[in-house]
Amino acid sequence: MYYFFLLLAFLIGVTNTFQSGVNSQLRLATQNPILSSIISFVTGLVGLLVCYALFNKAPMPSWDTLRSIAWWKWLGGACGAFYVLTVIFIVKDIGPANLLCLIIAGQLVAGVLIDHFGWVGFAVHPINAWRVLGIALIMGGVWLVLKN
Template sequence: MPKEFYYFIAFIAGSGIAVQSGANAQLRLLINNPLITALISFLVGTITLVILVLTTAHKELPTAQTLTHIAWWKWLGGIMGAFYICSVVITAPKIGAANTLGFVMAGQLLFAVLFDHFGWLGFNIHAVSPMRIVGVALLLLGIYLVQKY
C-alpha cells in the first residue's frame, strides 16, 4: 500500500475522534456520569471489535501463554484509551469540541515528537530537527489561534 493510503486512514481516524468526542459528550448529558459514559463507549467499541475479530481474524487469536508474557507497559494503550475517553467526556461539554481537541492535539504532537526523537515505545528514531521544530511550532500556533478566536 502507498503511504498516502495510510495518511488517508489517519485523517479519517482524526475526523472520527471529533465525532466520538461529540457523541460521547451528548451521551454523558443523558447518563450524567463520565465514568459510566466512558464504560458504555468502551463496551460498544468492544462489541464492535469482537464482531470484527470473529468475522475476520478469529484464527489469529493469541494464546493464553502469549498474553501472560506481555510486558506490563504494553497494556498502557487500553488504560490511556480509557483515560482519554473519560477526559474528553468531562472536558468537551465544558470547553467545546475545538478547544478539547486542540489541547488533545497539542499533547499528542509534543509527545509524539519526543517518542520519535528517543525511539520510546518501539518507534523508529526520527531526530528532532530545526524543520520539525518549525512544523510543531506552526501546528501549535494554529491550535492556539483556534482556541483564541
C-alpha cells in the same frame, strides 16, 4: 495503499471529533461520565469482537504468551479510557475545536519526543529544525484557536 492510509488517518480525526460530541451527549443522557465511558468502551468492544470473528485468520496466542507480555504493553486500554473519560468531562466546557487543537498539539509534541528517543519500540527520528518549526507553527495555531 499509502494514500489510503493517509485517508484513514484523516478519518480518525473526523471520527474523534464526532466521538467527542456523541460521548458528551451520552453523558447528559446517563448523568454519569464514568458510565458513559463504560458504554462507549462496551460498544467498541462489541465492534472489535465482530471484526475479530469476521476477519481474524491468526490463531489466538497461548496463555503463557499473554502472561509473558511486559506490564507496560497493556497500558493502551488505560490510555484510551483516560482519553474517553477526559473528553466526556471537558468537551462541553471548552468546545470541540479547542479540545482537538490541544489534543493534536499534545500528540505532535509526544510524537516528536517518542521519535527522537525511539520510545515504545519506534525507530529513532531525531528532532531537527523542521520538526521544531512544525511544533512552533502548531502551537501558534492552537493559540489562535484558543484566543477566539
